[in-house]
Amino acid sequence: MDTSAVIETQGVNLWYGDNQALTNVTISFPEKTITSLIGPSGCGKSTLLRCLNRMNDLIPSCRIEGGISYHGTDLYGPAIDPVHLRKQVGMVFQRPNPFPKSIYDNITYGPRMHGIRDRKTLEQIVEESLRKAALWDEVKDRLSASAMGLSGGQQQRLCIARTLAVNPDVILMDEPCSALDPIATAKIESLMEELKSQYTVIIVTHSMQQAARVSDYTGFMYMGELIETGETAKIFENPEKELTNNYITGRFG
């Protein structure tokens, strides 16, 4: 296996009640790269993603089997506290979900929860994260305004900034652009390019163009199985599997 992998899964099976949503998924996510997961809707992309920061723990009917490791530590083992894990493995959701608080409070929420109280430090974190999320110039004059008043695209970048503010190691993004218009989408895509230098990014997308544009590696999923994974260029130009070929050429999905 790839030695620089941040997260690796080994034969993961997952059920919601009696419904198997993931079947024998083995994939690794190399450090400081962008990996995208593509596939028709309902194939288990979000489910796989939510395994990686244990958000699935919150779903009562969910049962998981197989190994997932984070820097070599068993993610579901007794050594890992899901709360601390989620600080390292951040997540951006499909629909922007800022808290009904001010922009400033949204960003400082995470750091504060992790014990940072110093105002100077917090202000610094706010500016830094907003800059990284390419939102600083748009909101620097109204940090105390409610986040609910931002546009959808701005809200999503705020959610990215909020995630960056806790200084994670991995960022999971679940169709972060699906609720956004093309201009906002473009902004977030160029942002991802920047993020790659510091973070390991895993993005779920239903847009093949997006996957092709932004990611280094791509995994194609179908009905709960990981059909094929590899360098993005290879998946899109010369896939090994017939199914992958059909999907990327638009024959289904």
Next chain:
Amino acid sequence: MENEHVVNDTPAVSAELFSGRSSYLKERFIRSVWFMTAVFGVLTVFFILAFLVIDGIPIFATVSPVEFLFGTTWNPTGAIPAYGTLPLWIGTVLVTIGAMVIAAPLGIACAIVIAELASPRLKAVFKPATELLAGIPSVVYGFFGLIVLTDFIRVNFDIPTGETWLAGSVLLGIMALPTIISVSEDAISAVPKEYREGSLALGTTRWQTISQVIVPSALSGITAALILGIGRAVGETMAVLMVTGNAAIIPDPIYNVLSPIRTLTGTLGIEMGETAIGSAHYHALFGVALLLLLITLAVNLSATVILGHIHAKQTGSGKGPGRLSALLARYQQNLKIAAVAFILLLVAFFVSPLVALVFALIGAALWYIPSHIQPRHQQNIAFSLLYVAIAVVLAALAIILGYIVINGLPAINWEFLTTAPRALGREGGIFPAIIGTLYLVTGAIAIALPIGVGAAIYLIEYTRENILTKLIRTGVDLLNGTPSIVFGLFGFSFLVLYLNLGISLIAGQITLALMVLPTVIRTTEEALRSVPTSFREGSLALGATQWQTISRVVIPPAIPGIITGAILSIGRAAGETAPIMFTAVVFSSRYLPSSLSDPVMALPYHLYILATNVPGAETNQYGTALVLITMVVGIYLVAIAVRTHYQKSIRW
């Protein structure tokens, strides 16, 4: 410190991941605190049942259960005491039937108007107005009934006294309306818009859509509303007690609505204060309370089951239409005919065949005519009737409020509000009663709010649905349906006697707290549920702990809902008489309570005694009623205002 961790350094990473143990313990601790508050509700129900049973069982040493249930004489203080509760529970059943005959059509009609017909502006008037009906304390209803309604009945029917079954039913009917209206309205509003559009798109009138599609779809919700209304009527004490005459007889003939009557609750309200502790009479009264509790439990459980089915259907977790409703639908026509025939037979048998014939003819006409008028005219007639119904309800509200305000205003002056009563309350003021009520309410909410909010947090935020949560929820439902007089008896038996608190402020506060606990839990649950899951996910995904998430992200937007619930509880506690009658109050006290173990005066009880036991206190009766109603209605208006304000400003 944030920037210290090194991505590639595996041991460091695990060390940091591992370091969450102390916060883990804290989380566990917080969780168990909320768990204990949640269990409190179940325990209370259990305790209430246990104490009623313990104090009620000894009566069966004196009479057999069969005699207790079916004996036709209730005369515990006679030379030869008799403990037959038949006239009492028959009385409860009859008064309730009468109340539902009035409240069911009016309530459903009002719900249809509010949910389907009224413009938003009218709705903004109708809805709070019908909710205000729930805000009028029952002792004020009783007072109004005693002064106005019974007199009206006496004069119009030319009978010696107006204190009758009819008076009780009218009053209870009005009191059951708010419950019926709000639950039915919820059910009607929950009918998917597609049904409405689908029907209208076929060229039907609005009335056809309402009567053929919407109301049938909401039928089980409306049924639950009616059952809850019945529960409300069965459990009411003060109002019935003040207007039904309280003769423990079975009306003769059985449909004689002008006969006096006595209910289970009335019996408790009247006799509990006058019996020797530990006597057969005392135990008999606990037997009565037990019977009452079992009836209301059965009534409320069936409503809960029905509402649960609806919820399951709406969330798609149900198993399709229930077998019962499928059967009902299949034999609807036959069932209707059978029911009509049965009623006609009853009437023919008990009243006279002639009356039955007249009924049958009117019925046939009503059956025949609608299908022969144009749909448009049908609609006009139907809508007019519906608006008449809501006008009747609003008129009742206006008359009650107006009457008390007009007669009460002259009594209000500075002296009345700031001095103690003199001459048994005929003169002087009501200051100690105002203060007593404030003390009672403050204490009650101080106890109920933390426990209730904690329980709701546990139920919504911490648990997956399982047997335990079901048990807790059922406990809360049962507590919610427990008649207030039963809380009073429990408070007396457990707090006053068993814990030896005596008739005291603290005993009253705890009793009231138990009574409002379900309201606090439910409104808080609803408020928490309305906070989107995405907020929780967003926070957890940032590595916040569960308690951090709840306290920083979930609770703040839920605060208005929680406050509304608290205010409603305060209003309810301020107006109740039955729970404090045997636990906390005295009629006359020159002094304010100096500690929690002193008894207090309270406005509702003061009004009750003035109205029933003190001749010649007219002015001060109205004055007390007005102050009480102003306080309670004022509190409710604040709650309604808070709710509307935040409903408008919520933006997610």
